[in-house]
Amino acid sequence: MAALLEVKNLKKYFPTNKGVVHAVDDVSFRLDAGKTMGVVGESGCGKSTLGRTIIHLQNSTDGQILFAGEDVTHVKGKELKKLRENMQIIFQDPYSSLNPRMSVHDTIVEPLILSGKFKGPALEKEADRLMDMVGIESRLRGAYPHEMDGGRRQRVGIGRALALNPKFIVCDEPVSALDVSIQAQVLNLLMDLQDEFNLTYMFVTHDLSVVRHISDSICVMYLGQLVETCDTKELFECQLHPYSKALLSAIPSTDIHHPTKRIVIKGEIISPIDPKPGCRFAARCPHACERCHQPQQLEEVTPGHYVACCRVRELNEAFSRT
Amino acid sequence: MENNMAKKDQRFLSVRDLVVEYRSEGKTVHAVNHVSFDLSKGKTLGLVGETGAGKTSIAKAILRILPDHSTQRAEGVVELDGEDMMALPEHEMQKLRGHKVSMIFQDPMTALNPVKTVADQIAEVVKLHNPVTRAESLERAKKMLEMVGISADRAGEYPHQFSGGMKQRVVIAMALACDPELLIADEPTTALDVTIQAQVLDMINKLKEELNTSMIMITHDLGVVAETCDTVAVTYAGQVIEYGSKEDIFDRPSHPYTVGLFKALPNMNKDADRLAPIDGLPPDPTNLPQGCSFSPRCPYATEECRLTPVDSREIAPGHFCRCIKAAAKATTQEV
Numbered sequence: 305m306a307a308l309l310e311v312k313n314l315k316k317y318f319p320t321n322k323g324v325v326h327a328v329d330d331v332s333f334r335l336d337a338g339k340t341m342g343v344v345g346e347s348g349c350g351k352s353t354l355g356r357t358i359i360h361l362q363n364s365t366d367g368q369i370l371f372a373g374e375d376v377t378h379v380k381g382k383e384l385k386k387l388r389e390n391m392q393i394i395f396q397d398p399y400s401s402l403n404p405r406m407s408v409h410d411t412i413v414e415p416l417i418l419s420g421k422f423k424g425p426a427l428e429k430e431a432d433r434l435m436d437m438v439g440i441e442s443r444l445r446g447a448y449p450h451e452m453d454g455g456r457r458q459r460v461g462i463g464r465a466l467a468l469n470p471k472f473i474v475c476d477e478p479v480s481a482l483d484v485s486i487q488a489q490v491l492n493l494l495m496d497l498q499d500e501f502n503l504t505y506m507f508v509t510h511d512l513s514v515v516r517h518i519s520d521s522i523c524v525m526y527l528g529q530l531v532e533t534c535d536t537k538e539l540f541e542c543q544l545h546p547y548s549k550a551l552l553s554a555i556p557s558t559d560i561h562h563p564t565k566r567i568v569i570k571g572e573i574i575s576p577i578d579p580k581p582g583c584r585f586a587a588r589c590p591h592a593c594e595r596c597h598q599p600q601q602l603e604e605v606t607p608g609h610y611v612a613c614c615r616v617r618e619l620n621e622a623f624s625r626t
Numbered sequence: 627m628e629n630n631m632a633k634k635d636q637r638f639l640s641v642r643d644l645v646v647e648y649r650s651e652g653k654t655v656h657a658v659n660h661v662s663f664d665l666s667k668g669k670t671l672g673l674v675g676e677t678g679a680g681k682t683s684i685a686k687a688i689l690r691i692l693p694d695h696s697t698q699r700a701e702g703v704v705e706l707d708g709e710d711m712m713a714l715p716e717h718e719m720q721k722l723r724g725h726k727v728s729m730i731f732q733d734p735m736t737a738l739n740p741v742k743t744v745a746d747q748i749a750e751v752v753k754l755h756n757p758v759t760r761a762e763s764l765e766r767a768k769k770m771l772e773m774v775g776i777s778a779d780r781a782g783e784y785p786h787q788f789s790g791g792m793k794q795r796v797v798i799a800m801a802l803a804c805d806p807e808l809l810i811a812d813e814p815t816t817a818l819d820v821t822i823q824a825q826v827l828d829m830i831n832k833l834k835e836e837l838n839t840s841m842i843m844i845t846h847d848l849g850v851v852a853e854t855c856d857t858v859a860v861t862y863a864g865q866v867i868e869y870g871s872k873e874d875i876f877d878r879p880s881h882p883y884t885v886g887l888f889k890a891l892p893n894m895n896k897d898a899d900r901l902a903p904i905d906g907l908p909p910d911p912t913n914l915p916q917g918c919s920f921s922p923r924c925p926y927a928t929e930e931c932r933l934t935p936v937d938s939r940e941i942a943p944g945h946f947c948r949c950i951k952a953a954a955k956a957t958t959q960e961v
Contacts, residue, residue, distance in 0.1 A: 346819035347790075453907055483676035483846065488890035488903035495900070510819065517892035517901065554824035556849025558891065560876045563853065568824050572789050 306373055307334035308504050309358070309472060314367035316350075316357045323577040327353040329528040330367075332602070335521075337471070340498065340505040342519030342536065344512055344551070348573055350528040351508045352396075355474035358506070359391040360384060371472070389419060392465040396477035398457035402449040408435070408460050409445040415467040430467075438463040439493060455486035459493065466497065472504045480511060491518060512555050516540055524548045527576055527584040530602060534609035544611045544620055547585045583613065591619055637705070638840050639665040639688075639808055644702035646683045646692065646864075653912040654698060657683040659864040661702075662938075665808075665857075670834065670841040672855035672872075674848065678908060680864035681844045682732075685810045688842075689729055690719055706808065725755040728806040732813040734793035738785040744771070744796045745781035748803050755804050770799040774829060791822035798830065805837055812844045827853060848891060852876060860884050863909050863919035866938065870945035880941055880952040882924045918949070926951055 316328040327350045335341045343351045357364050360379070369377045371387065379387055395401035402411055413431045416422040422430050435442060438459040449457055458478060465473055475494065479487040495518065497503060509515055515522060515536070522539045524532040524547065532545040543549045550569045557564045571588045582597040583589070589596065593615065600612040605620075613619075646658035658680045665671045673681045686692045687700050690711070704711040706727065711719070731737040739747055748767035752758060758766070768778040774795040776788075785793055794814065801809060814830065815823040831854060834841055843854050851858055851872070858875040860868040860883065868881040879885045889902040906923040909915055918936045921927040931950065938948045941956035 346821065455907070484887060485676065485890045485904035486907070488892075488901035489905075491892070492900055492903060512820075513892040550821060554820040556823075556827070556847065556853045558848045558852050558876065558888070558893070560852045560872055566824055566828075568828055569821055570825075572791055572822065 307370075308337040308372060309506075310334040310368075310370040311358060312368040312370070314354070314357065314369065315365040316353050316362060317365045320577065325576050326528045326579055327576060328357060329579075331523075331525075331528075331530050332367075333523055333530065333533060335504060335506065337504050338498070338502045339520045340507055340518055342515035342522040343506060343508045343525060344510065344515050344522060345525035346510060346551075346573065348527075348576065349525045350576075351525050352476050354525070355393065355476050355506055355508050359393055359472075359474055360387065361393070389468040390471045391474075392468070392470040392472075393474040393476060394458075394461050394465050394478045397481055398454055398461050399449070399481070401461055402457060404449050407446050407448055408440060408452075411460055412463045412467060415464060419468055421468075434463045434467055437466070437497070453486070454482050455489055458482065458490050462490075462493065462497070466501075469501065470503070472506070475505055475507045475509075477509050478507075479514060480509065487514075494518070512552065524551065527573060527579065529584060529600075530610075530612065531585065532609075532611045533602075538609055544605055544609065544616050545585075545613050546589050546591055546619070591615055637664050638667045638707060639842075640703070640705040641684075641688065642703040642705075644684060644687055644704065645699060646680070646687050646697070647699040648696045649698040650696065650912070655911045656914055657864050657911060658687065659914075661859075661861075661864070661866050663857075663859050663866060663869060665840050665842065667807075667840055668834075668838045669856045670843055670854055672851040672858040673842055673844045673861060674846065674851055674858060675861035676846055676908060678911065679861040680911075681861055682812055683864075684861075685729065685812055685842065685844055688810065689723060689727060690716075691723075691729075721755070724751045724801075724806075725804045726806060727808045727810070728801040728804070730798055730801045730809065730811040730814045733817055734790060734797045735785075735817070737797050738793060740785055743782050743784055744776075744788070748796070748800045751800055752803050766803065767799075770803050771796070773802075773833070774799045775825070791818050791826065794818060794822075794826060795829070798826070802833060802837070802839075806839060809834075809839050809841045810844070811841060813846070814843075815850065816845070816847070823850075830854070848876075848887070860887070863914060864911065865919060865948060866946075867920065867948045868946065869938070870942075874942070874945040878942075878945070880945070880947045880956070881920075881949045882926055882951075883920045886923075920949075 312332050314328055314331045318325040318327055331354060343354060345351045356362050358369055364377060368375060376387055409431055412434050413427055416427055416430055440456060440459050479490050482490060498505060507515060507518055519536045522536050523530055526547050532548045543552055550567045553564050553567045569588045574587055581599045583600045586592040586596040595614045600614055602610045602612040605611050605616055642662045644658055644661040648655040648657055661684055663671065673684060675681050688704050692700055745764055745767040748770055749763035752763040752766045768781050771781055772778050776792060776795055815826050818826060845851060855872055857871055859866045862883050868875060868884045875884065879888055886904040890904055892901060904923055909919055915921055917932045917934050921931040936948050936950055938946045939953040941947050941953055947953065
């Protein structure tokens with residue numbers, strides 16, 4: 305099966321006064337149609353930047369983006385507009401990503417009008433269909449964002465993203481601003497819509513329990529780099545990169561009788577400005593050695609399981625022995 | 627004498643019938659409605675609930691730091707070590723705050739003064755409550771910083787020079803500087819990444835053990851509750867709807883809201899295709915339902931639930947629940 309989205313050695317650097325921020329550094333992956341890929345990592349690891357660069361909200365610094373087999377890395381103008389119909393984004397904060405002076409109806413029809421495909425009664429009919437699809441009561445069509453709760457606002461954001469039947473959607477922390485009971489409603493909606501329209505999601509989040517629930521595969525990022533990627537099930541059963549192990553063990557478990565054995569890693573994320581070559585996790589890694597200061601390659605350790613750590617084999621042999 | 631001590635230990639903090647009302651746009655906001663709970667020495671109570679459930683209002687009412695301009699009513703009994711805090715004059719209360727009782731605020735970015743060095747900010751509270759010189763208070767501040775894992779060399783730096791996790795540790799150092807007997811932590815790790823959260827929770831647990839501090843942990847994260855608390859109070863619409871030991875709440879949740887909360891949570895250890903969300907939204911605090919406040923969302927609600935207010939009942943020793951159905955079920959099981 306051909307991948308819907310393929311990213312090759314993608315880089316996004318931001319020049320600043322202090323130096324160049326390596327927000328996304330040499331990230332490659334492929335994503336099949338109808339699947340969900342979770343991107344996890346801590347704040348500042350470049351996961352949002354990766355999503356935004358793929359859908360061309362920012363230009364990439366280097367690398368290649370292939371969408372449905374075509375190279376779309378440098379598309380501009382009309383072609384970009386066409387591409388945008390197929391690539392959409394749902395933003396993290398439903399409070400600041402909706403225009404406070406536009407009603408629900410106006411927000412949802414805006415992409416329809418811009419596409420030029422809908423006019424008059426057809427436009428209204430489509431707006432009603434979209435609102436119904438994302439579960440917003442029709443009495444709210446004239447409501448403004450401040451009159452709605454977070455869950456409904458996020459539904460408006462989803463309706464707007466789906467207006468033009470996109471194939472691929474970047475979900476940038478779509479539920480992290482919501483309470484648990486509302487979060488479950490929105491996650492179910494996203495999963496139902498995926499089944500119905502065969503949508504492909506890139507799900508960016510720091511919440512690993514959400515990612516486990518919704519994703520088919522997972523990319524773990526650390527300071528702009530991909531450190532581990534594989535199937536969701538595989539990652540939760542056997543993480544190979546020391547950072548993934550620490551990250552997963554850090555999640556507070558709700559199982560009070562079997563608390564997780566925690567690996568507390570010392571220190572904090574180093575600066576992403578002009579990082580030294582080599583493993584960026586080395587400064588906090590309990591297993592760091594001399595070789596870790598050389599550039600790390602993502603390699604396939606077991607089928608479909610890619611890890612960027614030079615000590616992965618010896619470390620995991622040691623783990624499996626104990 | 628010994629007996630007396632034991633009794634005192636059992637109820638280090640006792641909150642009875644706490645009510646907080648705000649005034650907003652001409653309407654009365656019922657933020658906290660008759661909340662009662664106890665906390666023993668050295669134990670941690672988890673105050674769990676969603677946005678707007680009244681968790682922070684409870685904490686602020688205990689410390690008496692509710693905003694003057696919007697607070698319409700703040701009543702109830704708050705006894706700390708047998709002393710009624712609600713009856714204390716303000717200058718006595720000031721002596722207590724930051725000394726015997728202190729609070730870790732949710733957002734470390736706004737809880738720190740941006741134009742004072744971190745050591746000065748910690749030293750301020752030390753100097754206020756203890757007869758020490760400036761040099762001594764600064765010495766104490768440095769010691770506190772080291773205790774929370776920040777090198778004393780950085781004592782002269784300003785908050786903007788620290789990362790989020792380190793700022794939160796400064797806030798914690800400040801709260802612990804005078805060895806408080808009661809610590810109220812309002813979502814101390816919500817703004818932090820998980821690996822930093824793990825560091826901070828580990829540190830709080832360690833310090834609590836060392837100093838035998840009692841703690842109220844306010845959070846919406848059931849995982850944090852599981853790892854830090856001894857007893858749990860689940861709040862909904864300004865009421866404690868279920869209260870019991872950690873085991874009571876996690877192994878035998880009885881209120882339909884608590885049960886729903888656990889089902890709505892994506893589970894790290896289980897595979898499930900669909901989550902079971904709780905339908906609907908929390909009630910408007912200016913217009914609470916007449917009966918049980920959860921009844922509009924409750925799948926088991928009957929006419930009785932909607933019309934008559936529900937009292938908290940003890941369904942098992944030490945396990946309280948504000949639900950007539952759960953209470954009825956518990957009695958039949960006993961018989």
